[in-house]
Amino acid sequence: MNPSETVERRLLAVAMLGLIGMVCSFTVHGPARFWANFLLWFLFLLTVALGSLFVVSLEHLVGARWSVPIRRIPERISGLVVPLVPAALLALFSLPVLYPWARPGAVLAPIVAAKSAWLNVPFFAFRVVVCFALWLVSYRVLVGSSLEQDSSRDPALTLRLRRFAPVFAIFFGLTVTVVAFDWISSLEPEWYSDILGVYLFAGAFLAGLAATVLGVAYLIGQGRLPGVRPDHLYNLGAFLFAFTVFWSYIAFAQYLIMWYGNLPEEVYWYKHRVHGPWQTVTLILAIAHFLVPFLALIPRGSKGDLKTLCRVVGLVLGAHLLDLYWLIFPVLGAVPLLSWPELSFAMFFLGYALLWARRAMARGEDMPVGDPFLAEGLAFHL
Amino acid sequence: MSDPVHAVVGLFETPRALLEAIARLRPRGLGRLEAYTPYPVHGIDQALGLRRSPLPGMVLVMGIVGTVTAFAFQYWISAVDYPLITGGKPATSWQAFVPIMFEVMVLFATFTAGLGMLLLLNRLPELDHPLLGSSSMSAITRDRLALAVESEGDGLDVAAAQRALTEAGAVAVEVVARPPGPYTVSIAAAAVAALVAGVAVVAAGLGTWVAVKAFPALPPMVHMLEQPRLSAQGGSGFFEDGRAARLPVPGTVARGRLPHPFTRQEEASVLGNPLARTGPVLALGRRVYGERCLVCHGSLGDGKALLSAAYGAKPANLHTAAARALPDGQIYHVIVAGKNSMPPYVRELSQDERWAAVHYVRALQRAQNAEARDF
Numbered sequence A: 001m002n003p004s005e006t007v008e009r010r011l012l013a014v015a016m017l018g019l020i021g022m023v024c025s026f027t028v029h030g031p032a033r034f035w036a037n038f039l040l041w042f043l044f045l046l047t048v049a050l051g052s053l054f055v056v057s058l059e060h061l062v063g064a065r066w067s068v069p070i071r072r073i074p075e076r077i078s079g080l081v082v083p084l085v086p087a088a089l090l091a092l093f094s095l096p097v098l099y100p101w102a103r104p105g106a107v108l109a110p111i112v113a114a115k116s117a118w119l120n121v122p123f124f125a126f127r128v129v130v131c132f133a134l135w136l137v138s139y140r141v142l143v144g145s146s147l148e149q150d151s152s153r154d155p156a157l158t159l160r161l162r163r164f165a166p167v168f169a170i171f172f173g174l175t176v177t178v179v180a181f182d183w184i185s186s187l188e189p190e191w192y193s194d195i196l197g198v199y200l201f202a203g204a205f206l207a208g209l210a211a212t213v214l215g216v217a218y219l220i221g222q223g224r225l226p227g228v229r230p231d232h233l234y235n236l237g238a239f240l241f242a243f244t245v246f247w248s249y250i251a252f253a254q255y256l257i258m259w260y261g262n263l264p265e266e267v268y269w270y271k272h273r274v275h276g277p278w279q280t281v282t283l284i285l286a287i288a289h290f291l292v293p294f295l296a297l298i299p300r301g302s303k304g305d306l307k308t309l310c311r312v313v314g315l316v317l318g319a320h321l322l323d324l325y326w327l328i329f330p331v332l333g334a335v336p337l338l339s340w341p342e343l344s345f346a347m348f349f350l351g352y353a354l355l356w357a358r359r360a361m362a363r364g365e366d367m368p369v370g371d372p373f374l375a376e377g378l379a380f381h382l
Numbered sequence B: 001m002s003d004p005v006h007a008v009v010g011l012f013e014t015p016r017a018l019l020e021a022i023a024r025l026r027p028r029g030l031g032r033l034e035a036y037t038p039y040p041v042h043g044i045d046q047a048l049g050l051r052r053s054p055l056p057g058m059v060l061v062m063g064i065v066g067t068v069t070a071f072a073f074q075y076w077i078s079a080v081d082y083p084l085i086t087g088g089k090p091a092t093s094w095q096a097f098v099p100i101m102f103e104v105m106v107l108f109a110t111f112t113a114g115l116g117m118l119l120l121l122n123r124l125p126e127l128d129h130p131l132l133g134s135s136s137m138s139a140i141t142r143d144r145l146a147l148a149v150e151s152e153g154d155g156l157d158v159a160a161a162q163r164a165l166t167e168a169g170a171v172a173v174e175v176v177a178r179p180p181g182p183y184t185v186s187i188a189a190a191a192v193a194a195l196v197a198g199v200a201v202v203a204a205g206l207g208t209w210v211a212v213k214a215f216p217a218l219p220p221m222v223h224m225l226e227q228p229r230l231s232a233q234g235g236s237g238f239f240e241d242g243r244a245a246r247l248p249v250p251g252t253v254a255r256g257r258l259p260h261p262f263t264r265q266e267e268a269s270v271l272g273n274p275l276a277r278t279g280p281v282l283a284l285g286r287r288v289y290g291e292r293c294l295v296c297h298g299s300l301g302d303g304k305a306l307l308s309a310a311y312g313a314k315p316a317n318l319h320t321a322a323a324r325a326l327p328d329g330q331i332y333h334v335i336v337a338g339k340n341s342m343p344p345y346v347r348e349l350s351q352d353e354r355w356a357a358v359h360y361v362r363a364l365q366r367a368q369n370a371e372a373r374d375f
Helices: A003-029 A033-062 A072-081 A086-100 A122-153 A154-187 A197-220 A230-261 A266-276 A279-299 A308-333 A340-362 A374-378 B013-030 B044-048 B053-083 B092-123 B136-140 B159-165 B187-214 B268-269 B279-297 B306-311 B320-326 B328-337 B351-366
Strands: B007-014 B032-036 B147-149 B172-177
Touching: A003 A340, A003 B032, A033 A072, A033 A086, A033 A308, A033 A340, A072 A086, A072 A340, A086 A122, A086 B187, A122 A154, A154 A308, A197 A308, A197 A340, A197 B136, A230 A266, A230 A279, A230 A308, A230 A374, A266 A279, A266 A308, A266 B053, A279 A308, A279 B092, A279 B268, A308 B044, A374 B328, B007 B013, B007 B136, B007 B268, B007 B328, B013 B032, B013 B044, B032 B044, B032 B092, B136 B147, B136 B172, B147 B159, B159 B172, B159 B351, B187 B351, B268 B328, B279 B351, B328 B351
Parallel strands: none
Antiparallel strands: B007 B147, B007 B172, B032 B147
């Protein structure tokens, strides 16, 4: 048996063990905790995939050259959106469990009842389908064209991608906002925050960048990205730094405005999270999602150093998961839940995602060899 | 003026040729090497052995200083100097400080970056440079890259430098002389600069004067002043009787004005003065006495005041044995209910003000009948 197969077997075993734990959790703790965990991991993988897709589109949007040699990595990771389609359909079963407005026969507060034109199950499902359809089409265009170029070497495809990128940017912004409002905000339907879409976008972009850095490190470790130098890594590190600050800016802006306004229908959401048992989670989130990456990425040397970057992006991905946990899990109760059910879900979804990523990383060319700007990208100097 | 030669300059055609020349000349130690290029050349910092710029460190330190300064200022204003509760938030609400801290951090950091780069590290303004008058300069500003072997003050071996640069592949070599003496500004140029500065100052002053005349004292924030409200004597379509002014709900008791339960002066003897005889209380009593009582009872309390003669009234002398023997409660009752031609002061004075006045009357009485131990 070769070592690659051993790794795959182990990942599969971890995932299967996690799956058993998930089933046990459903029977022991009931559906609410099960679906909250499911939603957490569904949104985590979705934001990683969408963030990677945005990293890809950003290159075409601004006409960047430096990122051409590493573009194949976010392209591959964004393919995760395809296996997430069944997960999304499955997640629809969480509606009557987790979402108060979708509970059959629930008596709704007037402020929630007034939102029923948007918050109803058929329209929700419709939006999920439309969003996924748009993402799948974008994936086909953005990544499919790039793969097609590997063999055809047709520069016209690059122009096509550049024309498509602005269109994608527009409905990417809209669909991410829909995800934030539908899957997260409507868990507590009295609460609303216009900026939550931007907040989720910032987190998703960071997660996509972090996954990209990990993918780059994986391929560099195997010697499959010749010509990718610290200069390229530096740009990824600078992006991470910028969007760490951006995420913190948005997160704090949302908090500051609600804290200042002190309106009951808004501020209860933060009261639940900032005081009492959830306070610890909030503090850890602030430290792990802002303070540590911010300080770690300030020195010039750390942005171009693969080892430092890997540590930082590991933390960033963990913080992004914690961020989603912090958004979703307070609906389950006053005390943060963290025990074997959460571990089981982590084992299953991480095991599955890593297994999937290993296979995705093995397919096709490691660089967009047909891209006319590849040579220029490889020659990039800071 | 010990060394009239500033530098020997060699011109190169490609960045690679320049970098190779630097590598060849650096170990020779002929003089200080300086490169002049029309565009940034990758790797030239390392080739010349330049130290990393201290600017990032300066910016970091000043950014931290800015953050701390902003926090300290806001803390001092909001929590120490003028604690004002806004929106029910505690005086030290760090959340409200954060935007200012962020902005001041950016301000300090950007000013440090900009001015530190220009003034400290680039040593600007530099009015002249020996190379500016050289014929190499026109080539450098076009497409040539120059390597200068500059004099370090202790004499430059011009011939050796010329030879070294030529051997390193320079397409042209020039000896640049040091300009005689420091750079001087001609009187005409100074006059023009002074004129421009003077015109700018006068124009700014005039502009400010016109702006102030044209837009007098705009009130900065008038939201509280201009809110929709009813005026006390105005009408209102909202209430049945059409008036804006409302009577209090029957049975309303104002703060500090509990109803006085006695009708006869003697009954009030049971009341004791609830206020301690402290400095602030006596100061209050003195103010109340001065505003309400003094006009009739006189500044000494002897009933001899200006008004009593003019109107033929006979206000009480507070120093009679009977007046001094009155219990505090009865004096209080007279203030509340009035006596003879003295009107009641129940509306004008709060409980505390009345009791403070009683204390002050006692002080006046003591002052007129002082005992030996009072001195």
